[in-house]
Amino acid sequence: MTQKTVRHILDTIGELYPDAHCELNHSNPFELTIAVLLSAQCTDETVNKVTKDLFAKYKRPEDYLAVPLEELEQDIRRIGLFRNKASHIHKLCQLLLDKFGGEIPEKHEQLVELPGVGRKTANVVVSNAFGVPAIAVDTHVERVSKRLGLVGLDDSVLEVEKKLMKKVPRDEWTQTHHRLIFFGRYHCKAQNPNCTFCPLLDKCREGKKRMKPQPTRKTITNK
Secondary structure (H helix, E strand, O other), X not given: OOHHHHHHHHHHHHHHOOOOOOOOOOOOHHHHHHHHHHOOOOOHHHHHHHHHHHHXXXXXXXXXXXXXXXXXXXXXXXXXXXXXXXXXXXXXXHHHHHHOOOOOOOOHHHHOOOOOOOHHHHHHHHHHHHOOOOOOOOHHHHHHHHHOOOOOOOOOHHHHHHHHHHHOOHHHHHHHHHHHHHHHHHOOOOOOOOHHHOOOHXXXXXXXXXXXXXXXXXXXXXX
């Protein structure tokens, strides 16, 4: 894929979603980290419903550690994998107090030390909380990038991230991450993508297949 084509894709998605942003409600890096941790295999909408009460009850790492694990589990039980996530939150809060002075660290390599925080979560936190350019690859980013041919169909999540980092200007990494998510969430959906009205149909592997006319079957009649 040429750089001109990459630029066309980025600009087109940018025109569709110029104000794309992180849709997880938060007011500081700590809340953002908890919200992203909770969002694994769960919609942002559900996470925001849960964190509305959660963030009113728990303000600091000490607050989470002051209650039994079972109570935290009940607070987030609407979230998928809530028991594992509650355990991660407890351990994360303890490590924050033991090693980072109770504050979310700003460096990527330190963030991934936190329980429940993988590469994607760390990228979301450094880019949205600390303004460090990053491309976090979630299911939407991966799906859209592969359909549009920005990356290979068999690329791993890490390979997708590295290839996007090479093709997208560094100062556009964070915005591109948000725009790809919006495009995947609201337009190029997994099951029912809006191929009919897609301005990037000519670049899309999946769209071309879906929009290809199906051969009509001849009806055999008995005489």
